[in-house]
Amino acid sequence: MAAQVTRVRFTVDQYEDMGRAGILGEDVRVELVDGEIVQMSPIGARHMACVNRLTALLSQRLGQRYIISPQNPIRLSRYQEPEPDLAVLKWRDDFYASAKPTAADVLLVIEVAETTLEYDTKVKIPRYAQAGVPEAWVADLMGNLVKQYADPVGGVYQVEREYRRGETLMLRAVPELSLDVAAILG
Numbered sequence: 001m002a003a004q005v006t007r008v009r010f011t012v013d014q015y016e017d018m019g020r021a022g023i024l025g026e027d028v029r030v031e032l033v034d035g036e037i038v039q040m041s042p043i044g045a046r047h048m049a050c051v052n053r054l055t056a057l058l059s060q061r062l063g064q065r066y067i068i069s070p071q072n073p074i075r076l077s078r079y080q081e082p083e084p085d086l087a088v089l090k091w092r093d094d095f096y097a098s099a100k101p102t103a104a105d106v107l108l109v110i111e112v113a114e115t116t117l118e119y120d121t122k123v124k125i126p127r128y129a130q131a132g133v134p135e136a137w138v139a140d141l142m143g144n145l146v147k148q149y150a151d152p153v154g155g156v157y158q159v160e161r162e163y164r165r166g167e168t169l170m171l172r173a174v175p176e177l178s179l180d181v182a183a184i185l186g
Contacts, residue, residue: 009035012081035079046141047114051085075100076131084109103131107173114141130155
């Protein structure tokens with residue numbers, strides 16, 4: 001006889017309550033996906049350098065008009081609060097002190113994949129599309145390319161394109177912003 005397993009699905013509010021109560025310590029790298037608390041991979045040196053490069057590039061070019069938010073949560077739904085490696089958010093004078101950003105506040109999320117490509121592309125990217133995040137990029141450090149996902153319709157990105165070194169990637173919401181793939185990957 002097979003044992004029945006019942007999973008407990010947590011809401012974002014319950015998840016945040018666990019953090020405030022100290023159940024999820026400050027040093028624990030986790031995010032909430034589909035109501036499940038998922039442990040995030042440790043950050044390697046190449047991953048860190050790519051996030052730092054992107055943060056610097058985007059801050060230099062967009063910093064006075066948008067908020068560049070590295071490795072912070074975004075509330076996508078009642079059961080989703082992922083922490084993308086980087087997000088470009090609409091400007092708010094309080095820098096989101098009064099409430100965490102939602103999908104409506106996001107122009108772009110970026111995931112940097114050194115060891116997490118399958119998780120980022122098969123789990124996180126579809127969740128961003130379902131929430132209506134207009135654009136997502138995955139910097140694939142092992143494949144030496146950047147994948148762009150854009151124009152979500154019915155919870156699925158209609159545009160999927162790969163950019164390699166020597167090519168330029170444009171943020172669709174801010175067309176005057178273009179980044180060389182080589183500058184992103186280092």
